[in-house]
Amino acid sequence: MIKRRQFLRGLTALGGSYVLTGYGQSSSGSAGASPDGTTIPSASSIIDKTGATWTVVKGVIYRNGRTVGNTYSVSLLLWYGGKMWHIGTGGQFYVCNDLDQWLPCSDPRVDVAATPGTFYGINGHHDYTYTPAQLVSILKGMGVTTYRVGCSDDPSQVNAVVKLAQAFQSNGISLFVLINQGIYDSVGNLFSSESAAYNRGLQAAMTVANALKPYGVTLYECGNELTRQVQTVLDFTNAGTKAIDFNNANWPVMRGAMRGMIDGVKTVQPSAKCGINFCVADIGAADALWDGMQPDGTGGYPKVRWDITTWHNYEVYGNLFNIGIDGAGPGFDLPTYCKARYGVPFMVTEWNTGPEKSQAYRANYITTTLGNFYQARKTHNVQSVMYFILDSGNNTFGVMTNGAALNPPYSAFTSFVASNPDR
Template sequence: MKEISRRLFLGASASLALAAGTPILQAAAGDSPNASPEGTTIPSATSITDNGGAVWTVSAGVIYRNGATVGETYNVSVLLWYGGMVYHSGTGGQWYVCLNNTWLKVTDPRIPLSAPAGLMYGVNGHYDTQLSPAVIADRMSALGASVFRVNTGGNASTIGAAATIASYLNSAGKTTFPVIDAGLRDANGALAYGSESDAYNAARAIGTQVAQALAPHGVTMYECGNELTRDPYIILPSHEADAGTKAIDFNNTNWPIMRGFMKGLIDGVKTVQPSAACGINFCKSDIAAADALWDGMQPDGSGGYPQIRWDITTWHNYEGDGDIFHIGTDGAGPSFNLPVYVKARYGKPFMMTEWNSDPNQGTAHRASYIPTQLAEFQAHRSTEAFQSAMFYELDGGDQWGLTEGDGTPLNPPYSAFQSFVSAHPDV
């Protein structure tokens, strides 16, 4: 869950300029004004210009960027510019995307992936909230929200508190989405585990305990870990302001600890509920972190390690991080459409499990930001399987919330959320 000290807010994002009816894909600050139109292909075009201004061509089946080859390519039948990235397919039909001069296997990013209705609108809360479960359910109904994301640690008291909330919400027809908020540190803040196997075993026990407590209350989805890629033991301190699109942003020595912990949480949940849907959340544009986990790679580029497989791709994105649909690479580079990329890479439903505006701006700014972002999110439900957007948070008061700490509606953000959902039902 979010703490102000853990997030850099960099001012208004490009998304604030997005009004209803404006095309979703648009140039972001720093993008080349000469970038090719979305969906340009070779053939029929003779060249593609990317958001960084580089010119791509194909000759004799080989791909060139500014006249130099990019990786090893041959028998290329189509080069595609889509979602701020360059894709290609060969005569065999396999698609690839170029990231950091490496071609990674994907599916055709233009193929739509749809998410079913019912989970689009959600809110965040805490196991130790002063709101009763009845008040949470009442505020959710008034807002039109169907999902309550609640954190739980690895001990009986936090798990029990989350289960009490889940029990009531289940009876009220609401969905509880627990985030297992157990981390990599001990009580003194030091790295708690000495090996990947130690981290795995501890996390598996936690995941099992959480699922045993929550499964009886209709819980079928879990978020396994909370912003673990952003722990200073995992992301290199000198790279913390970067966006995570390069593997070198992360600590190679400690990476296996995080990987083992994530895998342990997932396996623990699935020991109890084999059909449960498990997600791992990422932040900013941590696609290098996601790719490394998915492919069993280390930050140093070595491979052959355990591959982490999730059922839902979950992300955190705040205003200062930039617009998720054209977010900058590694903090400052040209933008790309992150949900398009992860759809093509992993083929899983996408959830924005934490989002909000700059908390330093006040409630009027938040009220303006909410419908703008919800309009973007909803527009991608049928194309990038954008299944849910969970606002952070329900009872966060003036700095974050839709209500005061006691559940009193906080306007204008409360009314802005409520009005949008009323006008755009999740059907």
């Protein structure tokens, strides 16, 4: 999770509470937008959430009378999930990003159902005082089937996670391991080059994967919120929908660390699945990494290709299915975008409301948010959603403290799981 100071940087204090200014809220102009799923043809024009009018004339796409990117022979323009999509020559779908570039994708309207069995998840720490057996009992009592825990390649951390893996393997609980290697060297300085970051990521991931492979661990997350470090994002209040929101000079180091971790896992476990996580609405970063681009728009660099798209979605960032673009602009359906753009399962590996909220508020948020996620698992390829966190050591985030249920959040979580089976 982004540190508390950064977490609130996109907020403006108002009357003792916080009002969202940089993330997640839709503009008032969205009420006049065309219905979701409108196409040309059969409509003659489409109005987006900003009030702009889109048309197609002789196969070329126009917005308010001006061309948008480079298009030709367009047979269908689609308004769906808060984004514009079109079919170009040869039947290829494209989506328009916030820089008016058309990026290749699949048809966003096609429902994709996630494989059942790992949907309900929760985060924990490798240094909990709970024994592995106690954790198994707690998680089974909650109906949790995926447990996310982070570790570096430090032997004490790896050994703690190995003990968890040993206990979980025979109890039907998937361990989702965050390889907590970042963009800094051993003394806290940014790596000097992409290759230095790659080599360190490779080493760390191979160590972790070698230790866990014997115990059935096959799911890894390669780095934590690397797009939201002081050295990688230019302004924490930007939603991240544009590649230019990110630091061009330091981009290769981040890319190298990610590539190294993925390659390290695959060297040890070729069939393992690797995720890269993003925050807020960082599709600008995800697209650039996926396509081998720099934030300045230059291309031809190594591509980062992951098996699972993973995302962090705290309430302050906005509704994941209608998350705002820069400047608190109109929202779009982020999992739909990722489903069509990257074609791999989607996981929410951290989600919660803010630490300042009451327990009653948190319980209601859990019920409502789980409901939204649960509905999307059959259409948006949402494989798993992992609540942050099991035990935070206080009343801020967890659903348990020192082995005792923290209610009503704990009851809200367990009641929802019991009433909504993962099948």
